[in-house]
Amino acid sequence: MTQAPAPANLILGTETFLAERRRSAIVAAARAHADAPDVPVEMHKATDITAPELAELLSPSLFSEDRIIVVTGVEDAAQDTVKLLEQAIADPADGVVLVMTHTGKGRNKKLVNTWPKMGVQVHSAGELKGRDRHAFVEQEFRSHGVRVSPDVVSLVLDSVGSGLRELASAISQLAADTGGNVTADSVRKYYQGRAEVTGFEVADLAVTGRLYEAVVAARRALQLGVPHVLLAAALCGAVADIARVAGARRIDPRRDAADYGMAPWKLEKTMRHARMWSPEAISEGLQVVAHLDADVKGRSQSADYAVEHAVRRIASLAAGQG
Known part of the structure; x- marks a missing residue:
């Protein structure tokens, strides 16, 4: 028991x-x-x-x-x-x-x-750095019954970034799509389209209200084969970060970066983005990305539609047109 x-x-x-x-x-x-x-x-x-x-x-x-x-x-x-x-x-x-x-x-x-x-x-639930982040990636793969080489761990970190939520989603998808046979070559192939358009670029365009550019970027990312789960994770992370800093007073990006689990430049950028969002828009935005997360993991019959719909909603909310 x-x-x-x-x-x-x-x-x-x-x-x-x-x-x-x-x-x-x-x-x-x-x-x-x-x-x-x-x-x-x-x-x-x-x-x-x-x-x-x-x-x-x-x-x-x-x-x-x-x-x-x-x-x-x-x-x-x-x-x-x-x-x-x-x-x-x-x-x-x-x-x-x-x-x-x-x-x-x-x-x-x-x-x-x-x-x-x-x-x-x-x-x-402390912030992970350096070797701890590598260990996190290894453990995530093991939780899916997959053992990987150090090269694979480094490639995943380079391709996905340091966000634990994004890493966990990417590892889950990699393990599922490769049948558990995750090699350095399979990781490179999986992320070959990300050099042109990344989920983070799509998310940045969406949360700053640039609807047309965000939709075009999302469609291009999908054409290049960027996994739905990574696009969803990037949108989820961007909206969640905005929710965390919204309404906070006297944030110093250099002093408070560790408290928010972001690099100083990212915290400063998130603060700028948050100024565009009303409390009501943030609340609805969190619901949108929560639905998207479920949709790309099997709930929706069309993950492409779910991604584009969420991008449109987030960009509209950021532009005050929600």
Whole structure:
């Protein structure tokens, strides 16, 4: 039987893809241990939920119903919220699995050191660099039952980039399309069209509202054989990055680059792009790319149509014509 997750879990780090993966693993373990695939998940941002609401969520259920409570952005939580979370850590309610995310920085940085001593299970979601990123690629291939050479790892990183979400999607697609026989030659062949048009170029055109250019670039990329999953991953990443920086104040690209998991130049560019997006457009844009991700992974009967439709919607939203 699957091992039950700890009653209180802390996902620590700034790498959002790893944080999402850790959260999904905890949720899956909780549901498997309860033998109930429909155990509800309540997700709340620490700065948005009120103390009474949180207290009710963390209290024992009159009907002994299992539930999973996710509280994100604990680094910015108010003191009454922190106090309630600590009470739940010290005295967890039966059937409640608590999952908290913390970047490791912010005004509540000390919690990173104190909570593990109180019994919190820590799950790392820190930024990967150098050898760790190579190890991530190797592990992703192994998770699909594929063993690859160091040359393949380097080629994938050179072709796809350093984004973990994009890397995971690309590796999944490579493993599936090659039947698990991933060689340096197969990687080169797979990405031979990317020198002319890349998913990142399509995404940049879309999120800056250049609808005609974005559609033309997307069609060219599809003609050249750029995989649908990479186009989708680039769009997902661009919109998600905009959502992360939108509304933030006093961001210094050089000082804060590590906090956002981007290079300084990329953070500065994302900040410029974010100024074009309203909160409503960001919300809808996130829904568009979420649907696209599912469409290119088999939900849609035409992945080409799904990509072009998403590019049109994102560009329209960026141009304020959503």
